[in-house]
Amino acid sequence: MxxxxxxxxxxxxxxxxxxxxxxxxxxxxxPDEKTPRLSAIVPTEHTLLAVTPSLSLQLTGDTLNKSYPQLRTGKAFPISGFLRVDGIPYRFMGGDSLRISPLAPLSKDTVGWTGKYSFLFPGKGWEQRVYDDSWWSEGKGAFGPVKGYYYPAHTLWGAENIYVRRHIKVGNRNVLKNHKVYVRYVCDDRIKLFCNGKHLLESGFTHQTKCQRLTDEAINQIVDGDNILAAYCRNTGGAALLDFGLYIENKTYADAEPATLKKMNAQATQTQFIFQCGEVELQIDFVSPSLSEKWDMAGWPVGFLSYQVRTENEKEHTVEIMFDVDVEWMFGTRKVDSWVEHDWRFAKSDSLYLAMIAGETTFSCEDNHIILSQNLCARNENKGVLLIGHEEGRTFQYSGENLRPLWNKDGTREVKELMMSVGNRYQKFKTECDELDYRWNIKAFQVGNETFAGAMLSAYRNFMSSHRFVSSSDNxxxxxxxxxxxxxxxxxxxxxxxxxxxxxxxxxxxxxxxxxxxxxxxxxxxxxxxxxxxxxxxxxxxxxxxxxxxxxxxxxxxxxxxxxxxxxxxxxxxxxxxxxxxxxxxxxxxxxxxxxxxxxxxxxxxxxxxxxxxxxxxxxxxxxxx
Known part of the structure; x- marks a missing residue:
């Protein structure tokens, strides 16, 4: 041809x-009156909850209670969910645990730590466990600006390069068995980390605390007695900072059994899971109201998890639902603000907002974790909601103008106000989303098969989760x-x-x-x-x-x-x-x-x-x- x-x-x-x-x-x-029933869709991966492009939760398959949801960057969103039924906990969301305890804490987790340091290259083998560092200078970590800096440094570092050896005593290495071990660090600008001479990682500048899990090979390098965590850091200009430490998994929820997944269904605006937790059934729906067809809700930085419990028998059960969010893992900060406003209990850390109904909610902040819980009664099919909001905090600049997001084009609205608006009407929003999902599900299966429907519905959510909706000066x-x-x-x-x-x-x-x-x-x-x-x-x-x-x-x-x-x-x-x-x-x-x-x-x-x-x-x- x-x-x-x-x-x-x-x-x-x-x-x-x-x-x-x-x-x-x-x-x-x-469509014709004779329409097929709502067909379940289980995509290989999809946007679980569309809040903002910076905080949209991604999920692979049906792994809600096998691993943590991820952000678009690939970083884990450290949220865990548990349903305690008659004293027995069942995990329906998140991995086993992100809680960690210090073996050798960072400077901000203590009053500082003692280490040996040198600004000059000390020669071959400086990172090994067996090495004579008696001639090195001794200082208190962290290293960097000692005054007027955002991070608690105790020893001034003003040179281009720094080599640090931190001696860590391990009384009994058997305590590390069956536990994950992590190295945590913050650096400005470039860092190389070693454990007993074993190379752990190499990274660039980070103003937030980073955390990386040690491999089994690296953990096996740890011995009873004296161990060395060694770091080389280079400052390419401006302020210099170096802090690092060793942490071990704290199995706070080790006794929680994974709940049994009975059903998963991902539709256009929401994803539904049904779990069996002992004799109680838990239904949890991840709903993105910004996916509705109401034009003014496009880009609303709010999503919610609605949940209800039910049982088939007449037996009464003591039921409690609990959500645990590790804010330090997420943001590298411990600061948590909590308050009650218009019958809603809010918890805020950095740019993340969480909220539940105040009168029914127990709030605590332990080890830099936000914990929200609510007592439920399975016999009465109790319902509840967890609101998630996020504030990106950056003004969009276009053609010499500062443009605001569509949801706040007049500059007078706040994320918490949107959350309360959604929370007070969440059952209405849920019903509207159910109707919308049903309509689009029918149309998708009329056009194609499950593969086509899954691709279209997932693409719809992915678009919302990766785009910002802005109102121009001419509306x-x-x-x-x-x-x-x-x-x-x-x-x-x-x-x-x-x-x-x-x-x-x-x-x-x-x-x-x-x-x-x-x-x-x-x-x-x-x-x-x-x-x-x-x-x-x-x-x-x-x-x-x-x-x-x-x-x-x-x-x-x-x-x-x-x-x-x-x-x-x-x-x-x-x-x-x-x-x-x-x-x-x-x-x-x-x-x-x-x-x-x-x-x-x-x-x-x-x-x-x-x-x-x-x-x-x-x-x-x-x-x-x-």
Whole structure:
């Protein structure tokens, strides 16, 4: 087949498929009365709770009570959940335990510690357990600025390099058996850590306390008696800081049995788990109200866990539910504020808010853990809710303006107010989300199978969990990921947004790019690949322009919006830019040479040119028809 014919064939087929999907979506908007029942979806991984891009909980499979949920960065979110039934604890959320006790504490966990140090390279073998450090200087850790610094340092470190040996006495190494051992550290700028000569880690600057588990091989290096934890740190400029210590797992919840998972079901706005805990059944739902179809709730930095217990027999049970969050593991800080406001008990650490109904909740803060618990009565099917809020705390800067998030565009609202608003109506929100999930579940299974449904519903949540919703000065909605105005990421998001008929969010992805090009920031004949990194829109981050891809993708995405809305108004607003980009693709097509053999990849520039121009020709037809 001639290559030009092949290109036209591929392009035409793609447009047919795209049109078919749009038509199918509209057909699904009015399903038949005979609809299948709500089908369970168990994705391989998905966003468990969408709060903010900085605090969205991810889950792999059905591992809610086998491991901790993770943030988008891959860091564990240290939340554990337990249901105590007639005195027997069952773990329904989190891993075994993140609680740790010091073997050799950090400076901020004590009044300091004694170590040997040298600013000059001490020679080979300095990190080994057997080494003569009698000639080294002796100082009190941590090392760094001793006054006016955020961290408690006791010995001044003003040189470029520092070598530190910390002697740790272990009376009986058998206490380490069947326990996890961790090294904790904070450094400015670069650090290398060793235990009895065994290399543990190498890391860059961190102003928060980091924690890393030791391997079994490293633990086996620890002996009875004197051990050496050695560190080399280099300061590349500015203030210098070094602190490190050794910690052991504290099995506070070692007696808790994993609850038996009976059911898991992930839908568009929530994920439901049902656990068997002895003779009591626990249902827990992770609900993201920001996923509702109410436009003003987009980006609300609040999610909640609703729970209820029930039993099939008439026997009364003493039931208590408890949530444990390790705030020091999360933020590297111990500070916890707690207060009661309008019948809600709040606990706040750094940017994380937790809340439960005050009159039914017991609060405590032990070993830098926030613990919230509530007594329940299984016989009466008691219900409750745990609210989770997060405040990112950064102002978005766009075109010389400071723009606020959609939920707080007038600057007068607070996260705790949103949490109370959600908490007071959580059962209503839950019902609305149930109805929404049912509707989208039916449509997803009418279009495809479980794999398709899982992909669409998961993509919907993933989009919410990775984007911020901002209101512009002229009241336009902007949707921003970590890379602002990323054309390729927007293109990947469009199938799911198109399926859910979220043309408002689709426009929110493209609108900042159009505004950027229609202003003085961009003088090129094709759109930018991106417009900056959050929270500042300044200039394109990607070194390569990817001009053809960017122009073709935006033309195709605009066409999808117009066909979905059956209204040419949005394209008409930006018609000059769309024509400019189409002309650019046309010129590039004329300069391209086409091989007579070989297949084309989907991201080949020639294919992108054809698809972009066909999308533009479709826009021209729609302009005349609509």
């Amino acid at each position: 001639e290559i030009r014919m092949y290109i036209r064939f591929v392009a035409t087929w793609r447009m047919i498929i795209a049109s078919g999907i749009i038509s199918l979506i509209y057909a699904c908007a009015c 336009k909605l902007f949707c921003f990921g970590d890379t602002l105005g990323n054309v390729r990421e927007a293109y990947k998001s469009f199938p799911a947004l198109l399926f859910f008929n979220r043309t408002d969010w689709m426009k929110g992805l493209l609108e900042p790019i159009f505004a950027y090009c229609e202003d003085i920031h961009w003088a090129k004949r094709y759109p930018p690949y991106d417009i900056g990194l959050y929270p500042i829109a300044s200039k394109q981050v990607k070194l390569e322009d990817c001009a053809i891809e960017a122009a073709a993708n935006i033309l195709m995405m605009t066409t999808a919006i117009i066909e979905a809305e059956q209204d040419f108004g949005y394209a008409d607003m930006h018609w000059e830019q769309l024509c400019l980009w189409a002309d650019y693709l046309q010129e590039r097509m004329k300069k391209m040479t086409f091989p007579s053999v070989g297949l084309l990849e989907h991201d080949d520039e020639r294919v992108k040119c054809v698809l972009g121009l066909m999308a533009y020709h479709k826009l021209v037809q729609l302009k005349g028809n609509l």
